Amino acid sequence: MWVQKTIKNRKTLDYFANSKWAFNLSSLRRFTTVQPPELPPFDYQPVAYNGPSADEVFEKRKKYLGPSLFHYYQKPLNIVEGKMQYLFDENGKRYLDAFAGIVTVSCGHCHPEILSAIEAQNKLLQHATTIYLHHAIADFAEGLAAKMPGNLKVVYFVNSGTEANELAMLMARLYSGNLGMVALRNAYHGGSAATIGLTALNTWKYPIPQGEIHHVVNPNPYRGVFGSDASLYAQDVQDHIDHGTSGQVAGFISETIQGVGGAVELAPGYLKLVYEMIRKAGGVCIADEVQTGFGRTGSHYWGFQTQDVIPDIVTMAKGIGNGLPLGAVVTTPEIAQVMAQKIQFNTFGGNPVCSAGGLAVLKVLDKENRQQHCADVGSHLIGRLRNLQQKFDIIGDVRGRGLMVGIELVTDRKEKTPAKAETAVLFENLRVLGVLVGKGGLHGNVFRIKPPMCFNKDDADFLVDALDYSMSKL
Numbered sequence: 001m002w003v004q005k006t007i008k009n010r011k012t013l014d015y016f017a018n019s020k021w022a023f024n025l026s027s028l029r030r031f032t033t034v035q036p037p038e039l040p041p042f043d044y045q046p047v048a049y050n051g052p053s054a055d056e057v058f059e060k061r062k063k064y065l066g067p068s069l070f071h072y073y074q075k076p077l078n079i080v081e082g083k084m085q086y087l088f089d090e091n092g093k094r095y096l097d098a099f100a101g102i103v104t105v106s107c108g109h110c111h112p113e114i115l116s117a118i119e120a121q122n123k124l125l126q127h128a129t130t131i132y133l134h135h136a137i138a139d140f141a142e143g144l145a146a147k148m149p150g151n152l153k154v155v156y157f158v159n160s161g162t163e164a165n166e167l168a169m170l171m172a173r174l175y176s177g178n179l180g181m182v183a184l185r186n187a188y189h190g191g192s193a194a195t196i197g198l199t200a201l202n203t204w205k206y207p208i209p210q211g212e213i214h215h216v217v218n219p220n221p222y223r224g225v226f227g228s229d230a231s232l233y234a235q236d237v238q239d240h241i242d243h244g245t246s247g248q249v250a251g252f253i254s255e256t257i258q259g260v261g262g263a264v265e266l267a268p269g270y271l272k273l274v275y276e277m278i279r280k281a282g283g284v285c286i287a288d289e290v291q292t293g294f295g296r297t298g299s300h301y302w303g304f305q306t307q308d309v310i311p312d313i314v315t316m317a318k319g320i321g322n323g324l325p326l327g328a329v330v331t332t333p334e335i336a337q338v339m340a341q342k343i344q345f346n347t348f349g350g351n352p353v354c355s356a357g358g359l360a361v362l363k364v365l366d367k368e369n370r371q372q373h374c375a376d377v378g379s380h381l382i383g384r385l386r387n388l389q390q391k392f393d394i395i396g397d398v399r400g401r402g403l404m405v406g407i408e409l410v411t412d413r414k415e416k417t418p419a420k421a422e423t424a425v426l427f428e429n430l431r432v433l434g435v436l437v438g439k440g441g442l443h444g445n446v447f448r449i450k451p452p453m454c455f456n457k458d459d460a461d462f463l464v465d466a467l468d469y470s471m472s473k474l
C-alpha cells in the first residue's frame with residue numbers, strides 16, 4: 001500500500017528507480033496480494049555457468065573498454081546463454097528476450113539450423129576474400145536478390161548497418177553527382193563520422209562536421225506537428241529542396257518504422273510523395289531496412305512495402321545475420337555501376353561463414369513462415385496492449401506492426417509529457433519479472449518490443465501481464 005500511494009510522487013519514483021527496491025522481486029510481492037505472472041514453460045536446461053561473475057565482468061569492462069559504452073539496468077545483467085526467444089543469466093535465471101539483442105536475433109538465439117550452417121562452413125574455410133571465388137557469397141547474393149522487388153538485383157556485402165548506410169550514401173552521391181542528403185529528424189542511421197550526419201537524435205551525435213544533410217520534419221503521427229497528414233510533412237521536404245539546396249540533391253534516406261527513435265511509423269503515404277520529389281530533384285531514394293526487414297513487420301517482407309514504394313537502394317543489417325556481423329546494400333545495376341570506376345573492396349564483406357549463416361537465415365525465415373507468424377503474434381500483442389492502454393493513462397501510444405512495437409509512456413496524455421522516471425521504474429521491474437524490453441525515443445520513454453521472431457502468443461501474454469502487474473504498482 002505504501003508503495004502504491006507514495007510512488008505517485010515524482011521524486012519518490014526517481015528514488016525508486018535508483019534504489020534496491022527497483023530490482024527486488026520479493027519487494028514487489030510484499031506489497032500485493034496478486035501474484036506476479038510467470039514465464040511460459042520452456043523445456044530447456046541451460047549449461048552450468050562457471051565463468052566470472054557480473055561484478056567481475058563489469059569491473060574488467062570498465063577498466064579496459066571505452067567509457068562511452070552504456071548498459072541497461074542499475075545492476076547490469078550478465079547474459080551467458082541464449083536459446084530461441086529466451087536468455088539466461090549467470091545464475092541460470094531465464095528471461096523473455098523481447099529486444100533480440102537490439103532487433104538483431106531474427107530467427108532465435110542459437111537457432112540449430114543456422115548454427116549447423118555456420119559450423120559446417122567454419123570447418124571448411126573461414127576466410128579468403130573476394131579475390132578468389134567462393135560459392136557462399138554468390139549463393140547468398142542470389143537468395144537476397146530473389147527477395148527484392150523491381151530491379152533491385154545487385155548486392156554489396158558489408159559488416160554492419162553503419163557501413164551499409166555509408167556505402168549507400170556514397171553511391172547516391174556518385175550516381176547523382178550531387179552532395180546534399182535529406183534525412184528525417186528522429187532517425188538513426190549509424191555511428192560513423194558520416195552516418196552521424198544522417199542520424200538526427202542529439203544523444204547520438206558528436207560535435208563534428210555533419211556533411212551536407214537536410215533534416216526534415218518527422219512525419220510522426222503521434223507527436224508530429226501535422227498529425228497523420230503525409231502531404232504536409234512532404235511539403236517540408238520540397239521546401240528544403242527549394243530553399244536549402246541548389247535544387248538538386250543526392251538522395252533521401254529513411255527507416256519506415258524508426259527504431260532507435262522509438263518505433264515511430266511514418267505517416268501513411270509519406271514515402272510515395274517524398275520519393276517523387278527526390279527523384280525530380282535528381283536524387284535517389286534509400287530505404288534503411290536495418291530493423292524493419294525480413295518479415296518483422298508481418299504485413300510485408302520489407303518495411304518500404306508498407307508504404308507501397310520501391311527504393312533505388314536498400315540497406316540492411318542486424319536481422320540478416322541472426323547475430324553474425326553482416327550487412328548489405330542492394331541496388332539496381334545502373335546505380336551499382338558507379339562503383340566500378342574505382343576499386344571498391346571490403347575485407348570481410350560476404351565472407352564464407354557469414355554468407356553461409358545469412359543464407360540459412362533466409363531459408364529458416366521462409367521455412368518457419370515467420371512473416372505470417374509476426375503478423376499473427378504482433379496483432380495479438382498490439383490488441384492486448386491497446387486494452388492495457390484503456391486501463392493505464394500512462395500509456396500514451398501503442399504503435400507498430402508485427403513484432404516491431406512501441407509503447408510510449410506519458411505523464412499527461414494531452415500534453416504528451418514523456419514519463420521518463422516511470423519508464424525507468426517499469427523497465428527495472430520488468431527485468432525482475434523476467435522480461436527484457438528495449439527503450440527508445442529521444443527521451444527514453446518508449447518501450448521497444450522487437451523480440452526474436454519465434455516469440456509466440458504465450459510470450460506476448462506474459463509480457464502484457466508483466467506490464468499490467470508492474471503498472472498497477474505505480
Ligand SMILES: Cc1ncc(COP(=O)(O)O)c(C=O)c1O
Pocket residue numbers: 102159160161162163165188189190191255259260288289290291317318
Ligand atoms: C535503422 C538503423 N540503421 C543503421 C544502424 C546501424 O547499424 P550498426 O549498429 O550495425 O552499425 C542501426 C543500428 O541500430 C539502425 O537501427
